[in-house]
Amino acid sequence: xxxxxxxxxxxxxxxxxxxxxxxxxxxxxxxxxxxxxxxxxxxxxxxxxxxxxxxxxxxxxxxxxxxxxxxxxxxxxxxxxxxxxxxxxxxxxxxxxxxxxxxxxxxxxxxxxxxxxxxxxxxxxxxx
Numbered sequence: 001x002x003x004x005x006x007x008x009x010x011x012x013x014x015x016x017x018x019x020x021x022x023x024x025x026x027x028x029x030x031x032x033x034x035x036x037x038x039x040x041x042x043x044x045x046x047x048x049x050x051x052x053x054x055x056x057x058x059x060x061x062x063x064x065x066x067x068x069x070x071x072x073x074x075x076x077x078x079x080x081x082x083x084x085x086x087x088x089x090x091x092x093x094x095x096x097x098x099x100x101x102x103x104x105x106x107x108x109x110x111x112x113x114x115x116x117x118x119x120x121x122x123x124x125x126x127x128x
Contacts, residue, residue, distance in 0.1 A: 005085050016081055016089040016110055019117040023108075024076065030069040036061060040111065040118040047122045050104075073098040087112040103127045 019038065026034035036057075039045055043056040047063070054060045077094040084090075089110040094103050109121040 008083050009086070012083040012086055012089070013081060016083055016091065016117055019110065020079070020081060020091045020108070023119070028072045028074060030067070030072055032064050035064055038117075038119055039122075040113070040120045042120075045120055047124075049124045050126045071097065074104075077103070089117070 022034065023038050025031070026038070039047075039057060039060055041057050043058075045055075045057050045060060047054040047060050049063075052063060054063055074095045074097045077096065079091070079093040081089060081091050090107065091110060092105075092107045094105055096103060104124065104126045107123045108119045110117050111120045112118075
């Protein structure tokens with residue numbers, strides 16, 4: 001018999017929420033060390049962006065290292081976190097950059113590892 005998976009256990013949601021906002025803080029302050037820490041350190045990690053398709057942690061690191069550190073401030077809209085059991089989560093949000101009305105979307109798949117919650121796949125897009 002297949003056991004039913006528990007969705008949004010409060011303690012798991014709290015852990016993932018803390019990791020998500022730690023990532024967001026690192027993103028807008030361009031804290032590359034924290035950004036690197038929060039991604040799964042593996043060749044199977046994926047980050048698909050508005051202008052880039054990055055496969056593997058090395059490609060993601062190279063992108064982060066080359067990215068400008070100015071103009072990263074943004075406001076989140078409708079952040080939504082769903083956890084699946086104890087070890088998987090999806091975080092989705094819209095955002096606007098400071099000084100722009102253009103809406104962006106971000107979605108991350110997180111997994112729990114012995115080292116903590118890590119992003120295993122991320123997607124960022126901008127709406128026209």
